[in-house]
Structure formats: C-alpha cells, structure tokens
Amino acid sequence: DQQVKQNSPSLSVQEGRISILNCDYTNSMFDYFLWYKKYPAEGPTFLISISSIKDKNEDGRFTVFLNKSAKHLSLHIVPSQPGDSAVYFCAANEMGRRALTFGSGTRLQVQP
Amino acid sequence: DTEVTQTPKHLVMGMTNKKSLKCEQHMGHRAMYWYKQKAKKPPELMFVYSYEKLSINESVPSRFSPECPNSSLLNLHLHALQPEDSALYLCASSQEGPRGNEQFFGPGTRLTVL
Numbered sequence: 001d002q003q004v005k006q007n008s009p010s011l012s013v014q015e016g017r018i019s020i021l022n023c024d025y026t027n028s029m030f031d032y033f034l035w036y037k038k039y040p041a042e043g044p045t046f047l048i049s050i051s052s053i054k055d056k057n058e059d060g061r062f063t064v065f066l067n068k069s070a071k072h073l074s075l076h077i078v079p080s081q082p083g084d085s086a087v088y089f090c091a092a093n094e095m096g097r098r099a100l101t102f103g104s105g106t107r108l109q110v111q112p
Numbered sequence: 113d114t115e116v117t118q119t120p121k122h123l124v125m126g127m128t129n130k131k132s133l134k135c136e137q138h139m140g141h142r143a144m145y146w147y148k149q150k151a152k153k154p155p156e157l158m159f160v161y162s163y164e165k166l167s168i169n170e171s172v173p174s175r176f177s178p179e180c181p182n183s184s185l186l187n188l189h190l191h192a193l194q195p196e197d198s199a200l201y202l203c204a205s206s207q208e209g210p211r212g213n214e215q216f217f218g219p220g221t222r223l224t225v226l
Contacts, residue, residue, distance in 0.1 A: 004154075034214065043116070043202050043217030044155065089154060093213075098143065098168055100215060102154030 003027045004092050006103035014111050019077040021106050023090030026071065030092040034100065035064060035075045038087045047088075048075070080110045116218035118203050124224045127193060133221045135186040135203030142208040144186040145215060146178060149200040161186060162208060193225045 005024045013019045023033075031052040036044035050057040050064045050073070057064050063076045077084055090103040116137045125131050135144065143162050147155035160168035161180040169178075175197075177189040186203055200222050204215040 036217075041219070041222075043118075043204075043219045046214045046216060049214060098145075098160045098162070099157040099170070100155075102156075104152075104154050 001026075002104070003030075004090055004101050004103040006088075006090055006106050008106050009104070010107040010109070012109045012111060013080050015082055016079045019075075019080045019084065019108055019110065021075040021077075021088050021090075021108065023073050023075075023103055024071060025073075025092050027092070027094065027101075028071070029094045030101075031095050032093040033064070033066060033073050034091045034093070035062075036089045036091060036102075037084075038089060038105070044089055077108075080108075082110045082112050084108060085110050116203055116205055116216050118201075118218035118221050120221060121219065122222045122224075124226065125190065125193065126226050127195075129193075130189070130191045132190065133188040133201055133203075133223075135188075135218055136184055137205040137216070137218075138184055139205060139216065140183075141205035141216070142183060143206045143213075144180065145204040145206075146186070146188055147202040147204060147217075149202055149220070151199075155202055159188075190223075193223075195225050198223055198225045 034049040035047040038044045048059050048062045066073045087105045087107050089105045091100040119134045146158040149155045158172045159178045164180045175192050179187040200220040202220045203218040206213040206215045
C-alpha cells in the first residue's frame with residue numbers, strides 16, 4: 001500500500017510558465033514533507049520542505065503548499081526553466097521515525 | 113563541504129563475489145542511511161545508523177552487511193548477491209534528531225549482479 005502517491009508520472013510545460021507537481025498521502029501521522037529533484041545518474045537533491053504546522057513555504061522559484069485536510073501537497077515552480085527538467089520526488093516523514101517515505105516520482109520536462 | 117560522496121560509481125559483480133560500497137560525508141551529520149532504488153521506483157530505506165550504531169534494519173537480507181567505522185564513513189558489504197539485487201544504492205546523511213530531517217544524498221553506486 002503506497003502511503004505517498006504521485007499520480008502524474010510525467011509533466012511537460014513551456015519555459016517561463018508555472019510547473020505544478022502534486023502529491024497525495026494517506027498516513028495521517030506524517031507531519032513533515034520534502035521535495036527532492038533527481039537528475040539521471042545522480043542522487044536526489046533536497047529542494048524544499050514543509051512542516052505540518054504551516055500551509056506554505058517559499059524558497060526562490062519554488063513554493064510548496066500543504067493542505068492537511070485533503071492530505072495533499074504541491075510544488076510550484078515559477079518561472080520554469082529548462083534546467084528544471086528532472087524527476088521530482090515527494091517524501092514524507094513521521095515524527096520519531098527516521099525513514100522517509102517517497103512517492104514514485106514525476107518526470108518534469110520544461111520545453112525551451 | 114555539503115557533499116556526500118560514494119564509491120565506486122558503477123560495480124559489476126558475480127553472485128559469488130564479495131565487494132563493498134563506500135560512502136563519506138564531512139557535514140558533521142550523525143545519522144547515515146542506505147537506500148536501494150530500482151528503475152522507475154522510489155528509493156527504499158535499507159539501514160539507518162545513528163551515532164555510528166545501527167538503529168534501523170528494514171528486514172534486509174543478510175547478504176547485505178552495513179558497517180559504520182566512524183562518524184564520516186558508511187560501508188555496505190555485499191556477499192553472494194542475486195541478480196535481482198541489481199539497483200542504484202544510495203547513501204544519505206542528516207543531522208541527528210527525532211525525525212528524518214533533510215537528508216542529503218550521494219550520487220549512488222549502480223550495481224549490476226551477473
């Protein structure tokens with residue numbers, strides 16, 4: 001049973017537009033969420049995180065929104081750049097547990 | 113230094129071989145992790161070390177044997193692996209704390225078992 005789901009395996013957007021990547025979770029004990037970006041042949045790179053006490057966190061072009069009642073979070077990238085093309089993983093963590101639970105990833109392609 | 117390094121980048125081994133994967137970080141992190149990632153799947157946690165002690169083993173077969181010689185190094189010893197163990201093995205580290213925190217990943221070792 002997948003506790004973190006990324007239902008869109010791929011997304012294509014034009015350069016300069018907004019990219020919105022979505023993630024849903026089922027475990028109500030998750031209280032910390034992270035987004036990672038992964039290029040081929042590299043390890044995941046931490047992008048941005050959000051605690052369940054917040055509903056929004058912003059870092060430059062990246063903003064993560066959390067809707068706890070819907071158990072949904074999203075990553076907005078504005079404006080999108082060709083260098084953003086990668087696989088994006090959503091991950092969740094439960095207080096007191098060391099493991100991150102990852103979603104299956106969304107491949108983002110930003111067209112020049 | 114905000115990097116996690118892993119060696120080797122690629123490894124091909126037979127089912128009777130013994131090999132080791134190495135991971136190093138100099139960020140002062142006291143938690144280190146091994147993950148396994150199969151193609152088109154998310155990373156799956158294998159082991160967690162906290163202050164050089166094994167704190168989590170996610171029911172990993174004994175043919176995988178982790179070792180943490182000091183706070184900067186993490187090894188994964190491999191023996192009698194199966195072809196289905198072929199995957200990308202990722203090392204990560206984080207600050208110690210009550211949760212996973214932001215984990216910093218290395219580039220991984222691509223393992224092929226023949």
